[in-house]
Amino acid sequence: MELIDAIARRQSVRHYKEGDVPDEDMLKILDAARQAPSGKNMQNWHYVVIKNNGLKDRIAGAICKKNEGICREMDSIDREKADRFRKFAKNFTVFFTQAPVLVAIMTQTYLPSGYRELELIGTDEKALSSLVNRGNPGLQSLGASVENLYLRAVDLGYGACWITSANYAAKEIEDILRSEAIPGIEGYFMAALLTMGLPEDNPKSPPKKSLKEIYTLIK
Secondary structure (H helix, E strand, C coil): CCHHHHHHHCCECCCECCCCCCHHHHHHHHHHHHCCCCHHHCCCEEEEEECCHHHHHHHHHHHHHHHHHHHHHHHCCCHHHHHHHHHHHHHHHHHHHHCCEEEEEEECCCCCCCHHHHHHCCCCHHHHHHHHHCCCHHHHHHHHHHHHHHHHHHHCCCEEEEECHHHHHHHHHHHHHHHCCCCCCCCCEEEEEEEEECECCCCCCCCCCCHHHCCCCCC
16 A cells, blocks of 8 residues: 555544454554654653453453543532543443454653753753643654554554543553553553554544645745
């Protein structure tokens, strides 16, 4: 598949056909992720590929439990918003437990250029935090890796969905992963989840902005 075709066909796929993502294809997809650029060549990513249905269910359960705890506190403040948030968790946990593959995307803290120098001269914490959060170069690097992964998956005929919806339960998910004694994730935190599988036919995708809306040319 031509690169531009993979880019055009990439979309958030939430419904999958029966069928696995064979390990040999998964390794090709991860190898594409491995080759992404990263700030200071940190390569600040680790992918936990989960095919075990029991583990997927445990992660979904942790998200729903965290969600319900939040909603119970919201009930006395705004019941309508609480019920809407309950449905939100159910919507995205159901589809990822049914996906053939769930990927936990792990990353490391990245201190941008100038941070240590500003810290050394006594710059206040607010300014240091602003530097970390401004564009967050560590997450930019991770995004490049995930996009590589995503496009290679499309190239091989798979669909995927990049999920940050569950990040409010990231600590609970991390605790589950660590309880499994998964190697390679010490010093990492969860940045996102991603589902993958054979996409159902004709998945729908929202329209993109036109080209003229997304750039300014200065000569």
